[in-house]
Amino acid sequence: MVGMVSNLRVLMITPLVDPRHDLLGFIPSWIKELAKRVVKLIVVTSKSNKQPFISSNVEITEYGSSINKFVTLVNLSTILARYVPKVDIVFCHMYPEFVLWVSPYARFFRKPIIMWYTHPHVSHKLMLAHVLAKKIVTASVGSFRISSKKVVIIGHGIDTDMFKQGMKKANNKDMNTKIILAVGRISPIKDYVTLIKAANILINERKHRDLRFVVVGDVPMTSHLEYYKTLQRMIKEFSLSDFFKFVGRVPHDKIVEYYQQCDVYVNMSPTGSFDKSVLEAMACEKPVILCSKSFTKILHPYDKYCLFTYQDNIEMAEKIEKMVYDEKLRREVGEYLREQVFQCCSLKIFVDNLVKIFEEALRNDCI
Numbered sequence: 001m002v003g004m005v006s007n008l009r010v011l012m013i014t015p016l017v018d019p020r021h022d023l024l025g026f027i028p029s030w031i032k033e034l035a036k037r038v039v040k041l042i043v044v045t046s047k048s049n050k051q052p053f054i055s056s057n058v059e060i061t062e063y064g065s066s067i068n069k070f071v072t073l074v075n076l077s078t079i080l081a082r083y084v085p086k087v088d089i090v091f092c093h094m095y096p097e098f099v100l101w102v103s104p105y106a107r108f109f110r111k112p113i114i115m116w117y118t119h120p121h122v123s124h125k126l127m128l129a130h131v132l133a134k135k136i137v138t139a140s141v142g143s144f145r146i147s148s149k150k151v152v153i154i155g156h157g158i159d160t161d162m163f164k165q166g167m168k169k170a171n172n173k174d175m176n177t178k179i180i181l182a183v184g185r186i187s188p189i190k191d192y193v194t195l196i197k198a199a200n201i202l203i204n205e206r207k208h209r210d211l212r213f214v215v216v217g218d219v220p221m222t223s224h225l226e227y228y229k230t231l232q233r234m235i236k237e238f239s240l241s242d243f244f245k246f247v248g249r250v251p252h253d254k255i256v257e258y259y260q261q262c263d264v265y266v267n268m269s270p271t272g273s274f275d276k277s278v279l280e281a282m283a284c285e286k287p288v289i290l291c292s293k294s295f296t297k298i299l300h301p302y303d304k305y306c307l308f309t310y311q312d313n314i315e316m317a318e319k320i321e322k323m324v325y326d327e328k329l330r331r332e333v334g335e336y337l338r339e340q341v342f343q344c345c346s347l348k349i350f351v352d353n354l355v356k357i358f359e360e361a362l363r364n365d366c367i
Contacts, residue, residue, distance in 0.1 A: 005036070005037050005038075006037055006038055006039075006355050006358070006359060007038075007039050008037075008038045008039060008040075008088050008089060008355065008358055008359065008362075009038065009039055009040040009041075009042075009086065009087040009088045009089075010034070010038050010040070010041050010042070010087055010088065010089055010090075010091055010358065011042045011044065011083055011084060011086075011087040011089070011090045011091065011102075011111075012031070012034070012041060012042070012043045012044070012091045012093060013043075013044045013045070013090070013091070013092050013093060013098040013101075013102060014027055014043060014044075014045050014093040014094065014098075015027075015045065015046060015093070015094055015095060016045055016046060016047055016048070017031065017043060017045050017047070017048035017049060017060060018047070018048065018049040019049065019251075019252060019253045020049070020251040020252065020253055020254075021251070021252060022217075022218070022249045022250055022251055022252055022255070023185075023252075024252075025251060025252020025253060025255075026159070026252060026276075027093070028049075029159045029162070029347060030093075030157065030347070030351070031043055031058060032055070033157070033347050033348065033351045034351050034354070034355075035055045035057055035058045036055070036351075037351060037352070037355050038057070038355070039057065040057050040059075040086075040087070041057060041058045041059070042058075042059045042061065042083050042086070042087060043058065043059065043060045043061070044061050044062075044063060044076070044079055044080070044083065045060065045061075045062060045063070046062065046063060046064065046065040047062055047064070047065060048060050048062055061079055061083070063075045063076040063079050073101070076101060077101075080101065080102055080105045081105060084102065084105040084106060084109050084111055085109045087111060088111065088358075088362060089111060089112055089113075089114060089358050089361060089362060090102055090106050090111050090112070090113045090114070091113075091114050091115075091116070091354075091358070092113060092114070092115045092116070092129075092133070093115075093116050094116060094117065094118075096115070096117065096123065096125040096126040096128070096129035097125060097129075098115075099113055099115050099128075099129035099132050099133050100125065100128060100129060100132070103132045110365070112134035112135075112361040112362060112365050113132060113133045113134055114133065114134060114135045114136075114137060114357060114358060114361060115129055115130075115133040115135070115136050115137065116136075116137045116138070117129075117136060117137075117138055117143070117144055118138050118139045118140075118143040118144070118156075118274075119143065120142060120143070120145055120272065120273075121145075122145045122146060126146070127146065130146050130148060130150065133150065134150070134361045134365070135150050135151075135152055135357055135361055136148065136150050136151045136152065137151075137152050137154055137354065137357060138151060138152070138153055138154075139153070139154070139155055139156050139274045139276075140153060140155070140272075140274035140294050141153065141272070141294070142271070142272025142273060142274065142294060143274055152357055154350060154353045154354065154357070155274075155344065155345050155350065156274070156276045156279055156345055156350065157345070157346070157347040157349075157350025157351060157354075158276070158279045158280055158283050158341055158345050158346060158347060158350075159346075159347045160283050160341065160342050160346045160347065162256055163256055163259065163280045163283035163284050164256075164283060164284060164285075164338075165260065165284055165285040165334075165338070166256070166257070166260030166261075166284070167260075176210055177210055177211075177212050178208075178210055178211050178212070178263045178264075178324045178325075179212050179213075179214055179261060179262040179263050179264075180199075180211060180212070180213045180214070180262065180263065180264050180265075180266055180320060180324070181214050181215075181216070181258055181259065181261075181262035181264070181265050181266070181281070181286075182195060182213075182214070182215045182216070182217075182265070182266050182267065182268070183215075183216045183217060183255065183258070183259075183265075183277040183280075183281075184215075184216075184217045184267070184269070184275065184277060185217045185218065185219070185220050185224075186215075186217055186218065186219040186220075186224060186227065186228045186231070186246070187219075187220070187221070187224050187227070188224070188227050189269060189270075189273075190217075190268060190269055191268035191269065191270075191310075191311065192215065192231050192268065193230075193231070193234065194268050194311050194312075194313045194316060195213065195215075195266060195268055195313075195316070196231060196234045196235060196238065196240065196244065197234075197313035198313045198314075198316040198317040198320060199211070199213050199238070199240055199243065199244055199317075200238040200240065201313065201314065201317040202317050202320060202321060203240060203243050204238060204239065204240075206317075206321065208321070208324075209243075211243060211324070212243055212244075212245070213240075213243060213244040213245070214245050214247060214258065214262070215244075215245070215246045215247065216247050216248075216249075216250050216255065216258055217246075217248070217249070218248050218249040228246075231246075232246075255280070256280075256284065259280060259281050259284040259286060260284055262281075262286060263286075263324055263330065264286065264287055264288070264289060264320060264323050264324055264330070265277075265278065265281035265282075265286045265287070265288045265289070266288070266289045266290065266316070266320065267288065267289075267290040267291075267292065268290070268291060268310075268311075268316075269290075269291070269292055270291065270292060270310050271291070271292045271293040271294060271310065272292065272294060273292045273294060274292070274294045274295070275292070278290060278292075278295065279341050279345050282298075282334075282337035282338060282340065282341045283338055283341045283342070283345075284338070285334035285335055285337070285338040286334055286337075287302075287305075287306065287323050287329075287330050287333040287334050287337065288306055288337065289306055289308065289316065289319045289320055289323060290306065290307065290308075291307065291308050291309060291310040291311075291312075291316075293307065295307075298337075298340050298341075298344070298345075299337070302332075302333045302336060302337075305319065305322065305323060305329065305333065306319070306323075306333070307319075
C-alpha cells in the first residue's frame with residue numbers, strides 16, 4: 001500500500017542504478033518507492049541498468065564516468081542546467097560532491113538541497129556540503145558526525161518485501177549444520193578478528209563441529225589487503241579452514257538468499273555503527289549477535305541475548321552458542337525483530353519520512 005502522495009518534482013543525484021551491485025544495489029528500490037509518492041522523479045547518475053519496473057514518472061539520465069574528469073563535469077553541468085529549473089527540490093544521495101556540483105544551479109534557481117549521508121568520516125567536502133544543504137538526512141546519531149540543527153535522523157529503509165523469511169534449501173549437504181553469517185566489506189572497522197577468535201572457541205575448545213561461519217564481502221581497498229591476509233593466516237593457524245569461509249562479493253539481488261540460509265547473523269562493528277545489513281537480517285527473521293549499542297532500543301527486550309562487549313570474543317562466543325542451540329529462543333527473537341523492522345525501518349515508512357522532509361524544506365525555504 002502506497003503511503004503519502006505529494007505533488008513534488010524531485011531531482012535525485014545518486015552514484016549508480018544497478019540492482020546487482022553489491023553495495024549500491026538497493027538504490028533502484030529507493031527510486032521505485034519514491035516514484036510512487038511524487039509527480040516526477042528525475043534521476044541523474046553515472047551509470048544505470050535501465051529497468052522495466054521503473055514507473056513512467058521516472059526519468060534516468062547518465063552523466064557518464066569518463067577518465068577525463070573535465071568531460072564528466074561538463075556532461076554533468078549540462079544535465080544539471082537542464083533539469084534543476086524543472087524540479088522543486090534536489091536530493092543528493094550519498095556523495096558530498098553531488099552537493100558541491102549542483103549547488104550553483106540550486107542557488108540560482110532557488111531549489112533547496114537535501115543530502116543523504118551515512119558514514120563516520122568527516123571530510124572538508126562534507127563540511128562544505130553541510131553548509132550548502134538545507135537538510136542532512138541520516139540513519140543514526142553516529143552516521144553523521146557534524147553536530148548541526150540541519151540533521152534529521154530517519155533510520156534506514158529496508159525493503160521488507162524483498163528481505164523476508166525463506167526456507168532452508170533441501171539440497172544442503174547437512175541440514176543440521178548451523179550457519180553464522182556476517183555481511184560487510186573486509187576492513188578493520190568490521191573486526192573480523194573477534195569473529196575468528198570466537199569461532200576458534202566454539203569449534204576447537206567447545207567442539208561444536210556443526211558450525212559454519214560465512215562472511216560475504218570483498219576487499220574494497222588495496223590498503224586492506226594485508227588485513228585480509230592476516231585473517232586468512234588466523235584461520236589457518238586455528239585449523240578453521242573447513243569451518244570458516246569468505247565468499248567474496250555477492251550481488252544485492254542475491255544477498256537475501258544468504259540471510260535466509262543462515263541461523264544467526266553477527267556484526268562486530270563498534271557502537272555508533274547502524275549497519276543496514278543488520279536490519280536486513282532482522283527482516284529475514286534472523287536473530288542477531290552484535291556489539292553496537294545503537295541497536296539497543298530495537299533489540300529490547302532481547303538485547304541481553306544479542307549484545308556483547310566490543311572485541312570480547314569470549315562473550316561473543318557465549319552469545320552465539322546460546323542463540324544457535326536454543327531453537328525456541330532463536331525463533332522467538334527472529335519473529336520479534338522482523339516485526340520491529342517492519343514497524344520502524346521499512347522502506348515505505350522511510351520514504352514517507354523522506355517526502356515529509358522534502359515538503360518541510362520547501363515550506364521553510366529561506367534561500
